Structures are given as C-alpha cells and as structure tokens.
Ligand code: FDM
C-alpha cells in the first residue's frame with residue numbers, strides 16, 4: 001500500500017531534458033498513486049500561474065528578453081513562492097510529484113555559462129527532495145518528438161550542455177531511468193521507485209536543500 005496516511009508525504013522530483021517524457025510520466029505516476037489510495041498532487045516548475053511565472057512564460061516564448069541572471073533568479077523565486085505551501089502539503093501527508101525543480105534551475109543556467117555555485121545559491125533552503133528521478137533521453141531523440149523547438153531552450157546543442165550539467169549534479173537521491181524505453185516500462189520503474197520512496201520517508205523529517 002503506497003498510502004501515506006500516517007506520516008508525511010514524499011517530495012518526488014522528475015528531471016530531464018525538454019521532451020524527455022517527464023510530463024506524461026508525471027501524469028501517469030500521479031493517477032497510479034491516486035488509484036492506490038495515496039494522497040498525491042502533481043506540481044510543476046516553472047509554475048506559470050503566478051505573476052512571476054507569467055514573466056518566465058513570456059521569456060520562454062521569446063516574447064520578452066531578460067538578462068541571464070535575472071531569469072535565473074525569477075525561476076528560483078518561483079520555487080520560493082511555493083515553498084510554504086509545499087511544506088504544509090508534505091507535512092499534512094500529501095506526496096508531491098513535481099515536474100522539474102532546482103536541478104533544472106542550475107543545469108539550464110549553467111549551460112549558458114553562469115557559475116555553478118552562483119546558480120545553486122538562491123535555492124539553498126528550499127525543501128530537499130526525497131527522490132530525484134532523471135529521465136535519461138539523448139538530446140537527438142528528444143528532438144524527434146512532436147512539438148520540439150517551440151520554446152527558447154529547445155535546441156540540440158544547448159540541450160547537450162544541459163545534459164552534461166545534469167550529470168554533474170547527480171547525488172545519492174538520484175535514480176536514472178532510461179527514458180528511451182517503452183512508455184509502459186518507464187512507467188513501471190517510476191511506480192516502484194516512488195512507492196519505495198513514499199514508504200521510506202514517512203517517518204523522516206523534512207530537510208532543506210544544501211547541495
Ligand atoms: N527551466 C526550468 C529553467 O531554465 N530553469 C528552471 O528553474 C526551471 C524550473 O524552463 F526548458 C527551463 C527548462 C525548460 C523550460 O520548462 C520550461 P517546461 O518543463 O518545459 O515547462
């Protein structure tokens with residue numbers, strides 16, 4: 001039983017390149033967990049629904065130009081504005097399945113050439129994830145998927161640099177899943193990883209991200 005009625009919820013992050021299949025897998029995982037009677041919500045960053053999120057969305061659509069450090073800090077601010085709600089959901093027993101988090105923040109900005117430590121700093125103190133699932137897809141494969149190229153960062157050369165930075169961010173909370181496997185296979189692996197994580201972290205206190 002993946003239920004989390006007794007303890008806190010888990011913070012599960014999905015990371016990966018654009019068009020790696022994160023959003024579809026988040027939705028599938030969420031409906032599975034709900035079907036198991038687990039209290040869970042799907043979140044995503046950027047959260048385009050806030051006023052900061054609308055600035056980010058316009059930037060990604062190339063409708064506005066922003067300095068590289070400015071947009072980096074907006075992405076971070078967009079996570080900070082959700083931190084209190086995130087904490088209360090988790091403590092209240094709701095598991096959060098989150099499409100992108102601070103690792104996207106660092107990997108994408110560092111791929112522009114910004115200093116990695118500088119990129120990490122503003123996210124110190126956000127809630128630390130219990131599990132980060134990295135959907136590993138070759139940039140060339142992702143580019144074959146329909147809709148690719150619509151937003152600012154969706155260029156193969158850039159995504160290759162993002163992938164290198166993601167690689168250097170991997171730590172003990174990361175699980176790498178081969179995102180080029182059939183959807184159902186990926187889905188199965190995610191179910192198992194998430195279910196284990198939810199069970200394990202019920203009694204663990206929440207901690208802050210320190211990198
Ligand atoms: N992105 C996302 C960043 O550059 N920094 C961040 O902190 C976050 C959360 O925004 F290309 C990038 C990654 C992606 C783009 O994300 C929009 P979605 O998942 O495609 O909406």
Ligand code: MG
Pocket residue numbers: 018019151
């Ligand atoms: Mg995208």
